[in-house]
Amino acid sequence: MTAATAPPPTSTTPTAHQTWARARAVLVVVLILVLAGVTFAAVRSGENHGRLDPRSTGPQGSRAVAELLRARGVSVSVVTTLAEATAATGPDTTLLVAGPNLLTPPQQRRLDAATSSSAGRTLLIAPGLRAVSRLAPGVRAEPHGPVSTLPPSCALPAARSAGPADLGGVRYTAPRTATTCYPHDGLPSLVVLPAEQDGDLVVLGSSDFLHNERLDQQGNASLALQLLGSRPHLVWYLPSLADPSATVDDVPADGDGEQARQEDGQDDESSFLDLIPSGWLWGALQLAFAAALAAVWRSRRLGPLVTERLPVAIRASESAEGRALLYRKAHARDRAADALRASARDRIAPLTGVPASDAHTPGLLLPAVSTRTDVPDQDLNALLFGPVPATDAALVLLADQLDALEREVRTS
Secondary structure, eight states, X not given: OOOOOOOOOOOOSOOHHHHHHHHHHHHHHHHHHHHHHHHHHHHHTTSOOOXXXXXXXXXXXXXXXXXXXXXXXXXXXXXXXXXXXXXXXXXXXXEEEXXXXXXXXXXXXXXXXXXXXXXXXXXXXSOOHHHHHHHSTXXXXXXXXXXXXXXXXXXXXXXXXXXXXXXXXXXEEOOTTSEEEEEETTEEEEEEEEOGGGOEEEEESOOGGGSTTTTTSTTHHHHHHHHXXXXXXXXXXXXXXXXXXXXXXXXXXXXXXXXXXXXXXXXXXXXXXXXXXXXXXXXXXXXXXXXXXXXXXXXXXXOOOOOOOOSSOOOHHHHHHHHHHHHHHTTOHHHHHHHXXXXXXXXXXXXXXXXXXXXXXXXXXXHHHHTTOOSOHHXXXXXXXXXXXXXHHHHHHHXXXXXXXXXXXXXX
């Protein structure tokens, strides 16, 4: 009698054909969404701009004042790099620096060197403690005050002609040679410093009077036109985190990093979302939604996570250094940047009154942080929810800028 032959074992691993049959529907849907998103982004790109942008028609944009200046014969141009801004300075030019706190210390020093002898007018929007010390020597930033309608209370012709305007924000103490206007609790929010060859430097504590939604209120329009229209050319400088001049040379060496961060105090506000055209954002949102649906559809319940205690106790600094070395070895700048941004958002959210559960929601966190800074929303979003740094130097710069933003929010 012969023994029965056992049947060969049956494999439960899906074949390539089965895997393709299961995944092709999802891939087709994702491909359609990608094409739709790219098309929508291409159509919509360039329509929207950020806060205090002379191309923006939004409530906090500045398109209205730019158009009024053009109607008066003043040319208005927008630049986003330090090289363009310094090249444009001259006796017949007004340079408006929308985000001086975004500039690194070397950038601030180069800007000051170019503007101090240009014989033109330079306007700084809400520079903080260290930024104002580099860009306006002798002026010191004081604690923020509310933005409200204030009387000029000074002899500056532009202010006296405009009358009450919406100012406040950062307040300053200035040398006796300066003209100070629009005080709140005894401290001015507009300071004019004379410069060489009939030039001057204007320090403003807030940009609200330049916004579209406020331009027709009080004497905002008159003050804006007189401050920005005193020369035939207006250069509107919107500092960008992608400026090539913000290189690794601007990042302090390891031994000097902590000292530099302490010196910078609360002025280096950082803020990105508006750097990306809105069409791309909507396309990314559609892709994320489709990916989430696909994940829910195809996911399997694997059970709850099980935590284990480490067999030995190690210092937090050693753990952080070890993880950093692993990230560097794997060239995982994306994971390192995500960890830095997530930790910064977790620490900043309670300072702005945002619940911890919403710390990673741009729509809730960014407006709360924006109320404590005058940094354009575009750059603020780029810092907290931006793209992966292209180099290790950019990653180091991101870490410093996140530290500066947290200190600014904590002390505002």
